[in-house]
Amino acid sequence: MLEEIAIEDLGVIRSARVPLSAGLTVITGETGAGKTMVLTGLGLLMGGKADPGGIRPGAERAVVEGRIDLTRHPEVVGRVDDAGGSVDDDGSVVVVRTVAAGRSRAHLGGRGVPQGVLAEVADELVTVHGQSDQLRLRTPAKQREALDRFAGSEHAEVLSAYRAAWTERAGLRAEIDDLTSRAAERAREAELLRLGLAEVERIDPQPGEDAELTALTSRLGNAEELRQAAQRAHDAVVGLDMETEGSAVHALEQARRSLEAVAEADPALGEQAGRLAEATYLVNDVATELSGYVADLQADPAALETAHQRLAELGTLTRSYGDTVDEVLRWASDAGLRLLDLDDGDDRVTAMRDRVVELDDRLAELATRVTAGRRAASDRLAEAVTAELSGLAMSGARLEVEVRGTEPGPSGADQVAFLLEPHPGAPARPLGKGASGGELSRVMLAVEVALATAGDEPVLPTFVFDEVDAGVGGRAAVEVGRRLAQLARRTQVVVVTHLAQVAAFADAHLVVTKATGGDDVTVTGVQQVAEDDRVRELARMLSGQEDSATARQHALELLESSAVGR
Structure with missing residues (x-):
């Protein structure tokens, strides 16, 4: 308002x-x-x-x-x-x-x-x-909408069902056309997916495998340098044995003993002595692990070559389907689902065509009911408007509401036209043609009053x-x-x-x-x-x-x- x-x-x-x-x-x-x-x-x-x-x-x-x-x-x-x-x-x-x-x-x-x-x-x-x-109401579409509103709620339900069926059918036809027109393209896409999935299946990558192999090749390729570094660290921590002067363990032990000797005089130094004891245990653990590392680390040219070959195989996948093995595996999962969808295309087209046939029968039945509702309402609307015109200084004028069959569309299989007969014997002409501005305004007033007083109260x-x-x-x-x-x-x-x-x-x-x-x-x-x-x-x-x-x-x-x- x-x-x-x-x-x-x-x-x-x-x-x-x-x-x-x-x-x-x-x-x-x-x-x-x-x-x-x-x-x-x-x-x-x-x-x-x-x-x-x-x-x-x-x-x-x-x-x-x-x-x-x-x-x-x-x-x-x-x-x-x-x-x-x-x-x-x-x-x-x-x-x-x-x-x-x-x-x-x-x-x-x-x-x-x-x-x-x-x-x-x-x-x-x-x-x-x-x-x-x-x-x-200047266009046939607007006139059809006005007639549908005048026809009442039961007609509106039938028309709504028709439109819903029409929309579903249009969506199915569009999908069928897409599937059939792109059949060759879909076949090429399916073939490429099959080739890619076959290559992934042959190489059989495992989650995180590329990262693990990269770490292994780095360790095997630098085995001697790593062994020497670990040995030097081990010797620095423990020397030739735990009691060797200059070793980290010996220094920690000496510090602990010095603090424990006076701990009774000051408990704070006793706490520090305890912390040095913990540090000694930790350094001993490091020494043990370094010793095991040096013992286990051996140059293995065969294992290094095997790792390089496996990385090369994985590289053929990561160059085509993802930057990492994990991305390749995600691609393979998505590609499998897409391939199922592509391979299912023919069955889907058949099912959709069957549904279209069902909808065609449904639309034909609903269109017949919509047309019947419009034709029944057209007589009532024409009578109501003509009666209004009689009291608006247009005695003898008559409105005709014509419902003609046409090709089915989103709103039915009818074309609606409002025709005005200005006086008896005059030809009925489309609304808006052949009438003065004042006459036309009064006709529209009569139409609006008839629509406003029909059926449930709409939001006008x-x-x-x-x-x-x-x-x-x-x-x-x-x-x-x-x-x-x-x-x-x-x-x-x-x-x-x-x-x-x-x-x-x-x-x-x-x-x-x-x-x-x-x-x-x-x-x-x-x-x-x-x-x-x-x-x-x-x-x-x-x-x-x-x-x-x-x-x-x-x-x-x-x-x-x-x-x-x-």
Whole structure:
């Protein structure tokens, strides 16, 4: 729902704030006051094309800002999030459009976005009906969607089942086409995997084997140097025997004995003596291990050659399938699974083709039910809209809803067309062709009322009607107002009107006024009127004389009758 629009320096509007509320809001004012600029501002917020020529003379740019309540439109909240914008804690989002010479900028929820993003959001939130605006039901696809909504919840369930089956079938067909078109490529991939797996199986690498062999070749290749180094370390630790002066063991023993001799005089030195004893044990262990190392280490040219040969074999794998043996083993595991998938391709294609046949039968049955639901609903929708047209000064006009068979698609096997017969004997023509702007707006009003009052209450967009009352007056104008009020019970409706009979049904009444500024430029303001001010505005609309007692009495009667007529 639109909550507010602020406009600066657009056309004749220097600065105006337009509050909008739930229900029916009418915008009135004298011809040329700038009512159209309010709709132009709304169009900019909704992603419409920017025209720098619309900037108020003397201003550098025009700015339009709007606040929209999204609490009933979670899908739009998601779109705002995707665009990088933010929604306020109260569920509203701020939209800003700036127009300057040669460029325009759009912001959604505080983030700059392309103009097209605003248009996408507007498609879910606002529908404008007027001579220069696109119709919500301008395409066969939109007309089909409207008919489906009118058909009710049971039809919606059948259509949902059809769409789910269609989506599954489309996915299967795409996968089948991929498998069959890439059969030769898949065969080549499978052959390469088999060759690689055969080589891995022949060499049979073990986890961590390359690291172990590298360490072994380093030890065997430097056996003499290692033996000499270990021997020198052993001799330095113990000498020729444990008691040799100059050995590490002898020095530690001497130090320990010196401290133990005086330990009774100072316990702190006794603790140090204990630590020296532990160090002696540790050095003795090192000496024992070094002795064993020297004894065991022998040059083994045959073992070294064997290790080098094994590393060379493993190198053929690591060059092709991974930097280490462990990576090669992971590749082999993944390759085995991929090979199973490739080898299973023919069986999968057969199973998928069988499933497609089942889905074809299912789709044919569901499409028949969808068509039956649409044809039943088409007669009811045509009757409902035609009945509405009779009360909108279009007596004799008739809407036809045509359902024709076509090639099956994601939404069934039907093409839907709304055709208007403007008067008896005239040929029925597609909606939007051959009717004046005012007639077309009234047809759309009749369609919207019929859709809004059918079935469960949907989340409808905000409707904006411009010139919906063109060419009507008297009782027909009252009926237009009544139907707008009826539609406004289900959603927000904003109407630009010049008829008091329509304005009297409003829940909120906004008046656009004009005045000449100090620079001799016409400027416009917008104010909400109520009570006596509203009576004066209705009197002006009725007779052009806002202070006429007769006109004021008529205005009061209109307000009273509109309250009763709701």
